[in-house]
Amino acid sequence: MTTERPADTSTESTDAGTHAGTGTGTEIAPSSPSPSDALWVERTGVRTYTGYSERGAQVQIGPASEGAVFTPGELLKIALAGCAGMSSDRGFARRLGDDYRVVIHVEGAKDMAEDRYPEITERFEIDLSELDDDARERLLTVAERAIEKTCTVGRTIKAGASVQTLFDQPGGSIE
Numbered sequence: 155m156t157t158e159r160p161a162d163t164s165t166e167s168t169d170a171g172t173h174a175g176t177g178t179g180t181e182i183a184p185s186s187p188s189p190s191d192a193l194w195v196e197r198t199g200v201r202t203y204t205g206y207s208e209r210g211a212q213v214q215i216g217p218a219s220e221g222a223v224f225t226p227g228e229l230l231k232i233a234l235a236g237c238a239g240m241s242s243d244r245g246f247a248r249r250l251g252d253d254y255r256v257v258i259h260v261e262g263a264k265d266m267a268e269d270r271y272p273e274i275t276e277r278f279e280i281d282l283s284e285l286d287d288d289a290r291e292r293l294l295t296v297a298e299r300a301i302e303k304t305c306t307v308g309r310t311i312k313a314g315a316s317v318q319t320l321f322d323q324p325g326g327s328i329e
Contacts, residue, residue, distance in 0.1 A: 191207055191208045191209060192207070192208040193205070193206065193207055193208070194206055195215065198214075199216075201216055201217055201220075202214070202215065202216035202217075202220055202223065203215045203216065205229075213229070215229065227264060227271065230271070230274075231260040231261070231262060231271075231274055232260065233307045234260060234274060234276065234305075234307045234308055234311065235258040235259075235260035235276050236258075236307075237305040237306060237307035237308060238258060238276050238278075238301045238305050238308060239256065239258050240305075241300045241301045241303075241304040241305040241308075242278075242297040242298075242300050242301050244300070245293065245296040245297050245300050246280065246293070246297060249285070249289070249293050250280075250282075250284075254280070254281075255280070255281070256278055256279065256280040257278075257279040257280075258276055258277070258278055258279070259276070259277045259279065260274060260275070260276050260277075261274070261275055261277075262274035262275060274311070278297075282294075
């Protein structure tokens with residue numbers, strides 16, 4: 155994982171719309187999300203972190219024992235479910251209306267010996283009772299294809315991704 159983050163690691167609190175931890179208070183202009191948006195985490199305590207996006211979003215990260223935080227594994231699963239939902243959203247909305255309701259449950263047991271999730275299951279809870287059998291099958295096929303084609307998180311997990319870890323220190327970079 156490479157970070158383009160400044161070396162300043164202060165942990166002063168910030169409001170949405172300012173750069174966290176830079177000490178500059180520089181306003182961030184609203185923009186549409188892009189693949190180059192800056193993301194980073196800052197340590198807030200023993201094994202606890204806050205994740206930030208340049209757009210002002212925050213998420214608390216830590217072990218389950220810390221309470222109202224997400225574990226990294228939970229964030230992975232939520233990212234997968236959210237991506238599947240976003241990928242299938244247009245197809246469902248086109249057929250069911252913009253106000254359709256869906257809950258996507260996501261689960262996967264951790265293989266403790268390998269320290270990974272060998273399988274993650276997404277289960278869509280969505281009411282398709284207004285559709286006849288043919289329409290329901292067509293819609294589910296469209297949704298499944300959209301997820302397979304456009305869910306970046308799912309495609310990344312399925313294909314595997316290389317992860318590069320770099321350690322930056324003041325005065326230089328250590329690899």
